[in-house]
Amino acid sequence: MGILRRSVAHHCIKNYSKLPSLLRNDIVSRTSYQYQSHRTLLLESAFSPSVGLHRLCDADSGILEVNLDRPDVKNAINKDMLRGLQNTFEAVSKDSSANVVMICSSVPKVFCAGADLKERKTMSASEVHSFVKSLRSTFSFIEALRIPTIAVIEGAALGGGLEMALSCDLRICGEDAVLGLPETGLAIIPGAGGTQRLPRLVGRSVAKELIFTGRKIVGRDAMSLGLVNYCVPAGEAQLKALEIARDINQKGPVALRMAKKAINEGLEIDMTSALELEEACYEQLLNTEDRLEGLAAFAEKRKPRYAGK
Incomplete structure (x- = not known):
């Protein structure tokens, strides 16, 4: 989960609305420092x-x-x-x-x-x-x-x-x-x-x-x-x-690009053409190394290591 490595602080940020305001402010302050210190x-x-x-x-x-x-x-x-x-x-x-x-x-x-x-x-x-x-x-x-x-x-x-x-x-x-x-x-x-x-x-x-x-x-x-x-x-x-x-x-880089393309371009055309566009975008992912890595990571119960290929 990035810099915070699934820390308690990161978990709290994801659920900040459920925390008392003083604790929430303290977490935000400490997390902001961590973020800035790891930011190039x-x-x-x-x-x-x-x-x-x-x-x-x-x-x-x-x-x-x-x-x-x-x-x-x-x-x-x-x-x-x-x-x-x-x-x-x-x-x-x-x-x-x-x-x-x-x-x-x-x-x-x-x-x-x-x-x-x-x-x-x-x-x-x-x-x-x-x-x-x-x-x-x-x-x-x-x-x-x-x-x-x-x-x-x-x-x-x-x-x-x-x-x-x-x-x-x-x-x-x-x-x-x-x-x-x-x-x-x-x-x-x-x-x-x-x-x-x-x-x-x-x-x-x-x-x-x-x-x-x-x-x-x-x-x-x-x-x-x-x-x-x-x-x-x-x-x-x-x-x-x-x-x-x-x-x-953390997601597959090529998949993100194809998802954005399918959504943006699909909304501007009729449904039949949009579904054909979705199919074309999906086909471009079938032979990627990332797709195989995603399946392997799922089977091995580990975090995938995507390379954008």
Whole structure:
């Protein structure tokens, strides 16, 4: 189970809601220290000072973190940060050892406040069009990554920040998270995928209400609407995301990619074609070394050692 090696602490984190608050806070504090002490501090890319790419090590090898870091503007996305996101996720897509990636914030109590409106004011209409088109393309690239992606949301995820989270496969938030698409209040619409991805998650009517009004919702409401997968106590979203990333990281890498492909592409076609797609994805796994390793590990009652082959 990664760094904690199935320790009592890890067991408690999985069941933190059943613990007294003082004990839960102590466990979270100690586990955060363990996590940070085993986390590689090596910056994998220097594409932008506002976007960092880190690789976890040891038992967590295969888990990557993309960290947003513009503290002075609540991680608002400007041209430089956009270039950093593009280059960072292109590097992630080429990393054959990556099994799962988490998008996190290095800024306390904020995920991403959306586009940098101060910079936006200096742009011409054509420049705004080009920027939003690039942002939309970047989020589509994140959505199309072959490996699972997890957005870790603490605090504000607004506008383009929420649209980035929507492009991920999973979303984990803290109770103090505030999510919304406020663009209509600025006389525009969510232009980086929000009008398309939000209704696919929460349904047409709810998405229309949220977009038409620009209403912001808190973490628990986001979970009840199906906008996020988990809502945990404030400050614990990254630990929950890491727990899920570790579970994913133990699975067959090729199987994860085929599962994502079957789900994403299958939802866009009719059922008959989707089942044919599922069959084609399954066939690609039949002759893999990992499939045989999975059967052998099951028979021998041990943990499988997958190599992604």
